[in-house]
Amino acid sequence: DAKTTQPTSMDCAEGRAANLPCNHSTISGNEYVYWYRQIHSQGPQYIIHGLKNNETNEMASLIITEDRKSSTLILPHATLRDTAVYYCIVRSHNNAGNMLTFGGGTRLMVKP
C-alpha cells in the first residue's frame, strides 16, 4: 500500500470548516483513499473513502486532486466532538486480508 504523509497536528475553531490534507504521491491506479478517525480512548471510526471522484457523506467530504497524489478531508462545521486523530490510508481492494495500515495521522484540536 502507498505511503501517506499528514501534518502532525492542526487546530480549528468550532463551527468553522476543518480541512485536513494528505499527501499520497506514490498512489497507484487501483488504490483507494480511506479516512478514519480515533477519538480519545475509543477505537478508530470509518469516515469516508474515494478513488477518483470527490465524495460526500453525512460526516465529511473528500476532495481528491486530479492526479490523485493528494487529498483533503473536509469537516464542514467542526464541533468539539470532532477533536480526534485523523488517519489517511491508501490501499487497494485486493489487499490480502484487507488489513489497514495506519500512519501517524493528524491530531485535530477543535477549539471553542
Add this chain to the structure above:
Amino acid sequence: DTAVSQTPKYLVTQMGNDKSIKCEQNLGHDTMYWYKQDSKKFLKIMFSYNNKELIINETVPNRFSPKSPDKAHLNLHINSLELGDSAVYFCATRTSGSSYNEQFFGPGTRLTVL
C-alpha cells in the same frame, strides 16, 4: 446494542503469565481483526481472520494467537507476557461481502504487563 465489544476493558498482569482478550461482534461480519496500539499511539495490524484463512502480520511474535470459537468471536491469546506487550488492543470486523473496507472497531482493551 454494542456492535463490537471487548472484554476486559482493562487487564493488569505479571510478566510470564498467559492471558486472553475476548472480542464479540453482533454485525454478522465474517472477517475479524486484531490491532495493537502502543504507547506512541501507532496502530498496527496483527491478524486478519475469517472462516477460511488466517493472515498474520509477520512482525507478530508466535506468543500471540487468535482463536475463533464461532463466527461472532475472535479471541486473542497471549502466552508468556512481556513488558513490551503493554498496549491497547483493538478488535475490528468487516464483511467480505462489502466492496470497500469499512471496518468497525471495538472499544479496546488496555493491557498492562508489570
